[in-house]
Amino acid sequence: MMKAAVIHTPGGPENLLLEQRPIPTPANGEVLIRIHAFGLNRAEMYTRQGHSPGVLFPRILGIEAVGTIVSAPSGEFDPGTPVATVMGGMGRTFDGGYAEYTVVPARQVKVVPSSVVEKVGWKILGALPEMLQTAWGALFISLSVKGGETLLVRGGSSSVGLAAAAIARHHGMKVVSTTRSESRRDLLIASGAHDVLIDNGSIAEEARVRYPEGFDKVLELVGVTTLGDSLKTVKRGGVVCAAGIVGGKWVLEQFTPNELIPTGVYLTTYSSSVEAFMETPLDEIALLVAEGKLHIPIKSYRLDQIVEAHHEMDESTACAKMVVVLID
Known part of the structure; x- marks a missing residue:
């Protein structure tokens, strides 16, 4: 038993x-x-x-x-x-x-x-395992991130958000994470974010003031409740990956692509899978965490x-x- x-x-x-x-x-x-x-x-x-x-x-x-x-x-x-x-x-x-x-x-x-x-x-x-394969897969399969790019992690205090920020920074990206609570700012910075945006449901206007060129990539972990707003923060040629439902809503109602998606911005998704997990460098990341190189x-x-x-x-x-x- x-x-x-x-x-x-x-x-x-x-x-x-x-x-x-x-x-x-x-x-x-x-x-x-x-x-x-x-x-x-x-x-x-x-x-x-x-x-x-x-x-x-x-x-x-x-x-x-x-x-x-x-x-x-x-x-x-x-x-x-x-x-x-x-x-x-x-x-x-x-x-x-x-x-x-x-x-x-x-x-x-x-x-x-x-x-x-x-x-x-x-x-x-x-x-x-699951946190890593989601963060890694969204970053490297769906977003094809590269060193030197700017990344917005929407839903940064979620476990996947924390892992994604740590991994992205380790790979040379500039990371901006969001949180609804000012009290979590230090947590996000310690985990890899260079900057933090306080999320009241709409961050696009402030993001464009602070990063007028827009972000190269956005990892959207809150979900459809903030997806439209996140799309407004991206530069032309940039990519948004919808990979989470922290906001608790699954369906995007009355989806009109040419209204939601800005011209020249790309929208993709990431869904966890066994195949992606088997390709994830679990051993390598685990050692980096144990050595304190990823927080x-x-x-x-x-x-x-x-x-x-x-x-x-x-x-x-x-x-x-x-x-x-x-x-x-």
Whole structure:
């Protein structure tokens, strides 16, 4: 048997119940992972609230996990191998990472060298997979960022926003991040932003005063509630990537492209995927974080604190990437 945080019906954080469940058995093409840590993501909050179509309950949530291989019936991995996994239906179509063990398809499992685990530790490693692949993928796949460019991170105090700012600055970009709260300015600066804009829902006018040429690239993490405003901050030939829904709204109503998108500005998206995760330089970034070369704040919890953690996620008070550590 194993401990798992199980949700039987959608609702508030208290609907997450710590239960004893049978350890799952992997089939051919699957692996059983003993989980050492897992990150918390807003996607899980939305599923918990009942906003993920097609999810059947009861369900063990969690779209990512790191740990060690217990068994792989088809022989893809040796027992004891450190690994990371994300997405692919975790926590939605099948039980995910909010547990001591999980079974996932072998195709979405990435080996982490033991030397990296020893240097980094499970807490840092557990915080990175989904956050990193979103930030990295949006920056380098969708936005094709380059050193010397200016980047606006809209929703900068989100975990992905903090990671994106740190990575972009490390790669030689000038980073401007937004936050709704003046009290978070120092956090954003410490995580990599050169400048901060206080976001009251409309920043385009102030951004154009301070950066009259406009930004080269914009990473839009708030979502459709601020997308139109973000598009106004970009220079001709610049790109906006819509990659988040921190604002809690999914659909852009009455979308008229030639009214929303300025002439010569490009709009794209980034959606997390197993394929993108497998290409993400997890080992390299984890070492940079452990060495203090990338500052990404991380806040850890125990499994029996999952309700408390979800309350903080609902209220957006953590100001860090949230991670549950089972075995350090």
